[in-house]
Amino acid sequence: MARTQNSPxxxxxxxxxxxxxxxxxxxxxxxxxxxxxxxxxxxxxxxxSFWLVKNYRMVPGFDTIxxxxxxxxxxxxxxxxxxxxxxxxxxxxxxxxxxxCAFALAFKVSPKVRRWALFFLIVPFFTSxxxxxxxxxxxxxxxxxxxxxxxxxxxxxxxxxxxxxGTLVGYLTLCLPLVVVLQLTSLANVDRTxxxxxxxxxxxxxRTVFQVIIPLAKIGIILGAVFTxxxxxxxxxxxxxxxxxxxxxxxxxxxxxxxxxxxxxxAAVVAIVMILTLLTIxxxxxxxxxxxxx
Amino acid sequence: MSKTPSSRPLVTFDGVSxxxxxxxxxxxxxxxxxxxxxxxxxxPSGCGKTTSLRMLAGLEEPSEGEIRLDGQRINEISSIExxxxxxxxxxxxxxxxxxxxxVEFGLKMRSIPAEERQQRARTWLERMEILELADRDxxxxxxxxxxxxxxxxxxxxxxxxxxxxxxxxxLDANLVVRMQGVLSRLQKELGITFVYVTHSQSEAFAMSxxxxxxxxxxxxxxxxxxxxxxxPASRFVADFVxxxxxxxxxxxxTGTELSLNTAVGEFRCQANGYxxxxxxxxxxxxxxxxxxxxxxxxxGTQNSLHCRFISEEFxxxxxxxxxELEDGSDFKVQARQRDLASMSLEEGVAFFASWSATDTHLIxxxxx
Amino acid sequence: MSTKPSKNILLRGYVVLVFIxxxxxxxxxxxxxxxxxxxxxxxxxxxxxxxxxxxxxxxxVWDAFRISGIVSITVAILATFIGFCTAYTDYRYNFxxxxxxxxxxLLPPTIPLVIMGLAMLALLARINMSxxxxxxxxxxxxxxxxxxxxxxxxxxxxxxxxxxxxxxxxGASNWRAMREVxxxxxxxxxxxxxxxxxAVSFDEFAVAWFVSGLNKTVPVIILEILQGNTDPQINAIGxxxxxxxxxxxxxxxxxxxRKTINQTTTGI
Numbered sequence: 001m002a003r004t005q006n007s008p009x010x011x012x013x014x015x016x017x018x019x020x021x022x023x024x025x026x027x028x029x030x031x032x033x034x035x036x037x038x039x040x041x042x043x044x045x046x047x048x049s050f051w052l053v054k055n056y057r058m059v060p061g062f063d064t065i066x067x068x069x070x071x072x073x074x075x076x077x078x079x080x081x082x083x084x085x086x087x088x089x090x091x092x093x094x095x096x097x098x099x100x101c102a103f104a105l106a107f108k109v110s111p112k113v114r115r116w117a118l119f120f121l122i123v124p125f126f127t128s129x130x131x132x133x134x135x136x137x138x139x140x141x142x143x144x145x146x147x148x149x150x151x152x153x154x155x156x157x158x159x160x161x162x163x164x165x166g167t168l169v170g171y172l173t174l175c176l177p178l179v180v181v182l183q184l185t186s187l188a189n190v191d192r193t194x195x196x197x198x199x200x201x202x203x204x205x206x207r208t209v210f211q212v213i214i215p216l217a218k219i220g221i222i223l224g225a226v227f228t229x230x231x232x233x234x235x236x237x238x239x240x241x242x243x244x245x246x247x248x249x250x251x252x253x254x255x256x257x258x259x260x261x262x263x264x265x266x267a268a269v270v271a272i273v274m275i276l277t278l279l280t281i282x283x284x285x286x287x288x289x290x291x292x293x294x
Numbered sequence: 295m296s297k298t299p300s301s302r303p304l305v306t307f308d309g310v311s312x313x314x315x316x317x318x319x320x321x322x323x324x325x326x327x328x329x330x331x332x333x334x335x336x337x338p339s340g341c342g343k344t345t346s347l348r349m350l351a352g353l354e355e356p357s358e359g360e361i362r363l364d365g366q367r368i369n370e371i372s373s374i375e376x377x378x379x380x381x382x383x384x385x386x387x388x389x390x391x392x393x394x395x396x397v398e399f400g401l402k403m404r405s406i407p408a409e410e411r412q413q414r415a416r417t418w419l420e421r422m423e424i425l426e427l428a429d430r431d432x433x434x435x436x437x438x439x440x441x442x443x444x445x446x447x448x449x450x451x452x453x454x455x456x457x458x459x460x461x462x463x464x465l466d467a468n469l470v471v472r473m474q475g476v477l478s479r480l481q482k483e484l485g486i487t488f489v490y491v492t493h494s495q496s497e498a499f500a501m502s503x504x505x506x507x508x509x510x511x512x513x514x515x516x517x518x519x520x521x522x523x524x525x526p527a528s529r530f531v532a533d534f535v536x537x538x539x540x541x542x543x544x545x546x547x548t549g550t551e552l553s554l555n556t557a558v559g560e561f562r563c564q565a566n567g568y569x570x571x572x573x574x575x576x577x578x579x580x581x582x583x584x585x586x587x588x589x590x591x592x593x594g595t596q597n598s599l600h601c602r603f604i605s606e607e608f609x610x611x612x613x614x615x616x617x618e619l620e621d622g623s624d625f626k627v628q629a630r631q632r633d634l635a636s637m638s639l640e641e642g643v644a645f646f647a648s649w650s651a652t653d654t655h656l657i658x659x660x661x662x
Numbered sequence: 663m664s665t666k667p668s669k670n671i672l673l674r675g676y677v678v679l680v681f682i683x684x685x686x687x688x689x690x691x692x693x694x695x696x697x698x699x700x701x702x703x704x705x706x707x708x709x710x711x712x713x714x715x716x717x718x719x720x721x722x723v724w725d726a727f728r729i730s731g732i733v734s735i736t737v738a739i740l741a742t743f744i745g746f747c748t749a750y751t752d753y754r755y756n757f758x759x760x761x762x763x764x765x766x767x768l769l770p771p772t773i774p775l776v777i778m779g780l781a782m783l784a785l786l787a788r789i790n791m792s793x794x795x796x797x798x799x800x801x802x803x804x805x806x807x808x809x810x811x812x813x814x815x816x817x818x819x820x821x822x823x824x825x826x827x828x829x830x831x832x833g834a835s836n837w838r839a840m841r842e843v844x845x846x847x848x849x850x851x852x853x854x855x856x857x858x859x860x861a862v863s864f865d866e867f868a869v870a871w872f873v874s875g876l877n878k879t880v881p882v883i884i885l886e887i888l889q890g891n892t893d894p895q896i897n898a899i900g901x902x903x904x905x906x907x908x909x910x911x912x913x914x915x916x917x918x919x920r921k922t923i924n925q926t927t928t929g930i
Binding site: 191194197198201202203204215 | 378
């Protein structure tokens with residue numbers, strides 16, 4: 001690795017171009033750690049997708065049978081499109097629900113309130129997602145709090161749990177605070193004079209939101225959407241404990257295939273397909289976020 | 295379009311105040327802006343000039359008083375409905391739109407059909423001599439080019455008034471002069487009203503028909519650049535505008551001229567309106583630095599002062615000499631460089647500064 | 663620039679609604695951890711500490727807390743160190759392949775946890791390293807170091823770029839400048855990163871579930887209870903986990919904030 005200093009204007013730093021022990025000390029730990037415990041396991045996962053299972057034990061080899069088998073199974077493709085659809089819906093719903101909140105916090109409250117709101121939005125990130133999902137069970141199940149309340153006014157019972165609604169509530173629990181934070185950060189950085197300029201040129205308030213504010217906050221909005229997609233695409237807690245686990249999503253498929261069926265190579269196939277899907281979506285979104293103009 | 299503005303006020307500020315909590319940014323402002331004039335509002339930062347402009351644009355609401363556009367009260371009309379386009383100091387161009395789309399923005403908001411929109415935008419780009427930049431991104435433009443885009447964007451809707459908030463302050467000196475020319479020419483050709491807020495005296499004086507000097511939320515003086523330059527209405531204006539020397543003193547004799555006693559000597563004065571003062575009045579005598587002559591010998595006949603040279607500053611062929619008087623106060627002299635060629639001025643050298651009794655201006659101390 | 667007040671009230675009401683949605687499950691968990699009913703619903707039963715007594719009587723839970731503690735502290739130390747190294751590299755150096763370097767550093771959180779767990783277990787099992795406490799540690803460090811890096815990198819962005827040069831100029835070696843200038847400057851961020859990574863690790867269940875084997879962490883215990891029947895024990899454990907994590911997060915926040923306040927009051 002050829003090294004140059006970060007501050008090229010500085011004459012003192014300019015000469016230090018060669019690789020030094022000092023530079024290596026700081027740059028190498030992450031490389032070593034992530035190669036051994038992140039990249040290598042993923043490569044290994046890719047390799048075992050070609051291995052075989054005999055007598056409940058994996059045997060090294062090179063056979064495309066797992067790929068062929070998985071790709072020919074209807075349930076795999078069903079799960080694939082379902083997971084993609086769930087994640088897509090979660091992305092759209094979360095982004096839309098988060099936006100008015102982020103907008104209000106960015107433009108309609110004092111900086112002090114905004115700082116506190118930001119802090120409280122970060123809190124849930126450090127609470128157990130499992131416990132939160134379990135709490136929603138208490139609210140959503142057939143004899144749960146919501147249905148008890150509905151019964152009081154003579155409605156229901158509604159099925160709120162073990163369907164996509166339940167799953168979506170879980171995805172929202174996981175993603176909504178994060179998306180609000182990301183959108184808020186982008187919105188708070190929007191240059192207020194540009195909003196005034198839009199008004200000054202006769203652009204109505206709602207129209208300004210769509211014509212000026214959203215384009216200016218594009219990066220945060222896309223980032224929020226990407227995170228929602230990644231998190232809900234890979235999450236197994238919501239579809240399992242709130243969505244009732246059937247029909248399965250890809251992550252449930254992985255768990256079922258490994259924990260009960262011992263079919264590791266096939267789970268590896270699912271995992272690789274998931275990673276490739278996510279990488280594609282991510283690169284496409286980053287490209288969209290940083291593209292110059294719409 | 296003639297230089298003299300029509301007598302009909304296009305905009306009227308009628309006792310307008312703006313308060314933010316306990317701070318008063320603009321204090322009972324009364325101002326008439328005429329159709330077709332180039333009006334500069336000038337003052338130090340925090341004097342309320344930008345706030346006044348923003349109230350006119352509808353970006354701030356007056357706390358008190360009434361702003362009328364064409365005789366109609368506009369206090370409650372939102373910025374969106376007013377046709378008072380503004381050019382910002384930051385220019386506020388939309389970074390996600392290209393040059394052409396930026397210029398079209400106001401037309402699009404007025405639901406003008408796409409074809410006409412494009413046509414009109416291109417006409418304006420051509421007029422601003424930037425048609426070839428139509429498809430560029432804003433980030434690819436130079437400071438001067440951005441300026442032209444901002445002007446085109448504001449003018450494309452053919453407004454009757456254009457508000458400018460220190461639009462040239464981000465440009466370097468050469469470009470400022472060029473853009474001043476562009477703005478002056480544009481205003482004359484269009485014959486619409488320009489209201490130009492600035493802290494720069496040279497910008498204000500170079501372009502405007504009338505100048506409003508503001509300080510601490512109040513108007514100090516309104517007048518032509520020349521009137522303000524030669525006859526400042528208050529000590530603040532005299533200090534703020536131009537290179538003025540101010541000598542404070544009291545009247546010790548009246549008649550065909552005033553005799554004024556100051557800390558650095560006695561002076562005679564025949565400024566306009568000197569008859570109004572009587573013995574015992576205290577006042578400030580303003581002597582414009584460019585009306586002062588210097589010599590190494592005492593000229594005797596005129597008002598003259600003994601000075602000690604401190605330093606000099608060159609701007610083009612004009613030299614500003616900074617000197618010290620006997621009581622330690624500052625004195626400035628502006629002269630052409632070639633007139634000083636024969637003098638050997640260096641630090642500590644003594645010389646005489648003199649001026650004619652008619653080249654002075656008097657400000658009553660009560661007016662402060 | 664005033665919008666109709668009615669619209670603002672509507673927006674504010676909406677913000678409150680979002681916060682209710684976010685905090686309802688968290689608060690509910692507290693309420694039901696001291697509620698007597700076996701099957702939690704409304705109306706509430708009476709106050710009880712029964713569920714807390716149950717879990718504290720359970721040696722498995724004690725074990726889990728011990729393991730979680732060991733794991734999260736070890737992870738925090740390692741992840742903060744690696745995160746610091748990476749943040750400093752990003753701050754100080756430019757080199758070809760830096761984009762790749764940074765993706766390697768920051769990509770792990772984008773890989774679904776199930777897949778991380780699967781890949782880790784597949785590899786570790788193959789080399790007989792699964793089911794141990796360190797199996798959890800190595801995987802969690804992968805997940806946590808990007809967070810540590812982000813926190814410390816933000817702090818480094820505030821450093822005066824001439825500070826380090828000035829130190830060299832005064833004759834300090836690279837190492838000396840690091841010790842005397844960079845590390846002290848980053849100390850609040852380092853402490854903050856330590857708390858945050860500890861909290862993330864303390865909460866992580868998916869990867870831990872795959873690789874922990876018999877060395878179950880607290881979240882893994884929760885996951886297993888969840889797979890069984892409804893049991894308010896979850897609420898009790900969850901509440902303890904929440905308080906632990908929150909203590910760490912608030913601590914991290916306070917350390918960062920106190921430093922910033924000190925600077926704004928003593929600076930300039």
